[in-house]
Amino acid sequence: MSKKIFLCAISNISSGHCLEDCKFCTQSVKHGADIERYYHKPVETIVEEAKRARARKAVGFCLVTAGRGVDEKTLRFVCEAAEAVKKEVDGLGLIACNGTATTEQLRILKDHGVDSYNHNLETSEAFYPNICTTHGWRERYETCENVKKAGLKLCTGGIFGLGERPEDRLSMLESIRFLDPDSVPLNFFHPNPALPLEGETLPPEEALAWIRTAREVLGDRRIMVAGGREITFGEEDYRIFEAGADAIVIGNYLTTKGKDPMRDHAMLARHGYEIAKSCHER
Numbered sequence: 001m002s003k004k005i006f007l008c009a010i011s012n013i014s015s016g017h018c019l020e021d022c023k024f025c026t027q028s029v030k031h032g033a034d035i036e037r038y039y040h041k042p043v044e045t046i047v048e049e050a051k052r053a054r055a056r057k058a059v060g061f062c063l064v065t066a067g068r069g070v071d072e073k074t075l076r077f078v079c080e081a082a083e084a085v086k087k088e089v090d091g092l093g094l095i096a097c098n099g100t101a102t103t104e105q106l107r108i109l110k111d112h113g114v115d116s117y118n119h120n121l122e123t124s125e126a127f128y129p130n131i132c133t134t135h136g137w138r139e140r141y142e143t144c145e146n147v148k149k150a151g152l153k154l155c156t157g158g159i160f161g162l163g164e165r166p167e168d169r170l171s172m173l174e175s176i177r178f179l180d181p182d183s184v185p186l187n188f189f190h191p192n193p194a195l196p197l198e199g200e201t202l203p204p205e206e207a208l209a210w211i212r213t214a215r216e217v218l219g220d221r222r223i224m225v226a227g228g229r230e231i232t233f234g235e236e237d238y239r240i241f242e243a244g245a246d247a248i249v250i251g252n253y254l255t256t257k258g259k260d261p262m263r264d265h266a267m268l269a270r271h272g273y274e275i276a277k278s279c280h281e282r
């Protein structure tokens with residue numbers, strides 16, 4: 001039986017107004033990156049994007065808002081968007097990604113149709129102060145714990161190439177394993193001239209080695225290669241599946257362009273991979 005690959009699409013439903021200072025993120029207002037900024041994407045547009053994602057074989061659809069965490073307004077907006085997508089589109093697991101959240105807020109999201117919550121640890125606890133000074137790593141870890149308490153599936157991962165040491169990468173993977181998530185997005189830093197970070201795009205062989213390490217550390221949890229796939233692996237991105245990944249993001253990312261999903265379908269078929277038909281498959 002061929003290996004099944006899960007496709008997930010993301011929608012940036014509130015973009016670019018974040019007051020935090022994460023050095024790798026173009027959505028922080030502090031860095032002045034040249035990106036599109038808006039408060040609330042119209043719900044009809046979000047539903048159209050979800051329909052398009054499903055037609056392109058995505059089984060996961062992620063509603064992302066920029067900002068430190070969930071406030072009343074964000075909670076209402078994400079609940080409204082989630083309900084609308086669930087009503088109009090069959091077969092999509094819904095993920096919300098809205099920053100720090102309490103167990104109670106996460107339960108409310110669940111009650112409105114959200115299946116899973118994404119909150120990345122990003123890097124190790126020790127390295128985190130080098131990439132963000134406005135909030136701490138513990139806060140992120142606690143939100144991941146809250147996700148599980150609320151009965152949602154947890155999606156947590158991180159980013160490589162911020163200047164962290166190999167021991168930071170290992171420490172992050174161990175912390176992720178300890179949280180026992182359902183899915184682990186691995187991102188590879190995509191440099192932008194506005195960002196105050198001397199990060200690097202990892203050489204492909206090094207990035208593949210870290211996917212292999214992540215597979216060893218994380219057992220059978222789903223490993224998704226997310227942002228940076230294009231810039232890191234180019235046309236050799238099929239190699240990420242041999243290394244241990246079993247999911248990818250299709251279409252555009254939050255503020256960078258992705259590959260054409262049709263190209264990704266063809267790449268998967270050419271290398272003998274099957275596209276998962278449901279997010280519940282193993």
Ligand code: SF4
Binds near residue numbers: 019020027066067068
């Ligand atoms: S909190 Fe999230 S949106 Fe805000 S700067 Fe950090 S990574 Fe970007």
